[in-house]
Amino acid sequence: MTDFGTASEPELAVMATVIGEYWIRHTRRKWECFEGDLTMAYVLGEIGAYNFSRMLKAPASGDDLPAPIGEAQWCEQLKPCNAYSIAEATGMPRETVRRKILRLEELGWIRRAPEGSGVLITPRCLRYVCEEMYPQAFFEVMETYRHLRRRLPDKWFG
Secondary structure (H helix, E strand, C coil): CCCHHHCCHHHHHHHHHHHHHHHHHHHHHHHHHCCCCHHHHHHHHHHHHHHHCCCCCCCCCCCCCCCCCCHHHHHHHCCCECHHHHHHHHCCCHHHHHHHHHHHHHCCCEEECHHHCCEEECHHHHHHHHHHHHHHHHHHHHHHHHHHHHHCCHHHHC
């Protein structure tokens, strides 16, 4: 990876502009989807990451991705989490996390796990993420990458 200290001002301006445009679109979609509450979107993201942590031992590498399975099997594999674990992961006050969890439940994004062992994302949430949010984000990331490739020297992509 190239050291950012070697970047020219025009290169940094291209990076800031192109990546900034992506983040604005991404943030706007989250804002629209979560009633203007980006904190709620963040809490849901942490819940989902925790729920899936059992299936992905090394998520950054992608080496542990599970074989394609149906929605019911995904939901059976989820690891419940609670307000305390999400507060620890986010640095948010536990009461804030509890309020967001209650609202996410009301909206149908999460549900209580059996025996009250925490919360889990719902099949609705899983479908939204897999069928709408991530595919759209993937294509936007790829378009952002192509835009950067056209406007920056090769040293940034070696």
